[in-house]
Amino acid sequence: MTRKSEDAGRSTIRDVAARAGVSASTVSRVLGGVYPVSSATRTRVMRAVRDLDYVADARAKAVAGVGTPTLAFVLEDITGPSFAHMAYGVEREARRLGHLCLVCTTEGDVQHEVEFVEMMRAQRAAAVILVGGSADTREYRERTRRMADSLASAGSRLVLCGRPPLGPGAPVTVIEYDNEGGAHALVAHVLSQGHQRVLFLGGKSDHTTAQGRERGYLAAHRARGLDPDPGLLLHGDFTRDSGHRLMREALDQGLEFTAVVAATDMVAAGALTALHEAGLDVPGDVSLAGYDDIPFARDLHPALTTVHVPYEELGRLAVRTALGRTPENPDEHLLLGTHVVVRDSVGPAERGA
């Protein structure tokens, strides 16, 4: 009826069955492993399988209900070191748990995100992990809530990783790291060195990660009874170039400060270069701190004082919680701690402002 054999690859289970002189059911059972099959038959089947280099179609298996589960990972930009580490954690844990891992980068486009989540629902993915901060608007909550419900009703699961939670009742797993706490501790460390005017190189002002870190900056000041100059709060994004530009502008404008806290290590790296270009010594003239503890932080000169965030662990945890969810504990909300790692880029304030 159909083609004979090794011509165009893609042999079906029936091709194998025909070649082995048995029925398709038998082939399936041999490959499945458990059902009793005589060893003669098994041998013939295995032989045919090898001859034809047959592999069962995973999609067909999935339709029949015995497929490899899949898990999806959505982030804005896999190029950022911190996200890359999360991706690593996710992929590793997914593999450990026998899941395939689909990845999609949105480049910040909400439309991409929505479309991708819809595709994942169609793929019957076991879970969809959304990574990275976001604008915490009403529109965001509604949209995300819709995704969550939609996935939940399809037996899947939405995981928010480092993203604003949706409020009670949403079928969502949330894993956050403590941006405010980390920034608070970091800025407290800087202030304890005697700095009075600390420049903050923040991110987009509607971005929750940026907001959290900014809140920490503010809180640390207030805890010391200080009231930071609003002019010291700058906003850009989380890229190296943003840090470079912001720093240069601050310098050009003659802003006064003795320390700089950047919202990410990338921003700090750009800022450091701008500082160097201006002939300033770090930490002699100006102290500098970052956030994320990316591997390179150690190799900046001076080595960057920063806040360590367990990104890889975060990714691992995201998939574990999403997949290992128990009925009596449906909606988890984890908040991971961070800690500041002191290196060489923050020194005592010597000159007045």
Next chain:
Amino acid sequence: MTRKSEDAGRSTIRDVAARAGVSASTVSRVLGGVYPVSSATRTRVMRAVRDLDYVADARAKAVAGVGTPTLAFVLEDITGPSFAHMAYGVEREARRLGHLCLVCTTEGDVQHEVEFVEMMRAQRAAAVILVGGSADTREYRERTRRMADSLASAGSRLVLCGRPPLGPGAPVTVIEYDNEGGAHALVAHVLSQGHQRVLFLGGKSDHTTAQGRERGYLAAHRARGLDPDPGLLLHGDFTRDSGHRLMREALDQGLEFTAVVAATDMVAAGALTALHEAGLDVPGDVSLAGYDDIPFARDLHPALTTVHVPYEELGRLAVRTALGRTPENPDEHLLLGTHVVVRDSVGPAERGA
């Protein structure tokens, strides 16, 4: 008022059909778009679809031959900046071409790699992209050749990206970047500054990427009639820590050199820190160069002279060539060029060795 389902999600096309009072075929056609359907029917069906929040099962569509194609991406470690950029290029291009993108990290384990490729064959992936250097052994060639044949006979395609080619006749697409040429140009630049003894911080000696760069180092010397001291060739891996360790050891042993060329920017970063720790000035006392031009190279101090590799473009090209392959041009082999970018970490040799 809109939706009233909420029940058990996962509705099938027949559920929709029942609710709309039509047959499954009609629902399929409405959703498909082209087949003529009366507008009254169309409305009823769409209504039912919305009520049930129905999405067609992508796996089932795939089995029926109308699925979203998939493409797989295999790398050793997504955490490395250069690989992350390739991943970015791959994912972007895959999305542009309407493909889903599966990702797997092998952590250098050959077994993982083989298993994953087999899974991808089962998934009927349109192409499998293997990324990153490898040991170029006979065993490697045979194993990879098997994968290539196996995928090809299933209508899929193996792409080797920055990996050793397999020799003629293998159904493979190969995209390489010119490691030897880049290293040659870089080292030539260093030598032109008057350096005589240039330390090379290489990778694993059986790793093709490492070998290529090492060949370039040697070739550049020979082109100037020099014969480099074999004692200046050190081997580690491509990590920051390896660079740090190797550099420290070289210093401890009192090796004499006035310049250092690292096999990757990561290695260079570690080496730079080791140099600083030893109180050496770069490029005053020692010159340093890297390879890859990762974004951070600019922010090291001094800014790192290095070789730019178009990683993102590489990834994009990999999927484009794999997918856009024409029958008359089956096995492509592309070699992308690189160029050295001169920054501040290489200076003239002043002191003799």
Next chain:
DNA sequence: AACACGGCAGCAACCGGTTCCCGTCCGGAG
């Protein structure tokens, strides 16, 4: 008024697997 025609919907086969259910064949026990 009879007829041809074309728009539209449904049946059933198919994609490539799995698995329930049943029939056959065999050996051992009575």
Next chain:
DNA sequence: CTCCGGACGGGAACCGGTTGCTGCCGTGTT
């Protein structure tokens, strides 16, 4: 020599879609 039961293999239904083919029905034409 039966009878019984377990081991084994096949037919067919099913998973959730798509699509070729058929046939109904309404309308315009002669």
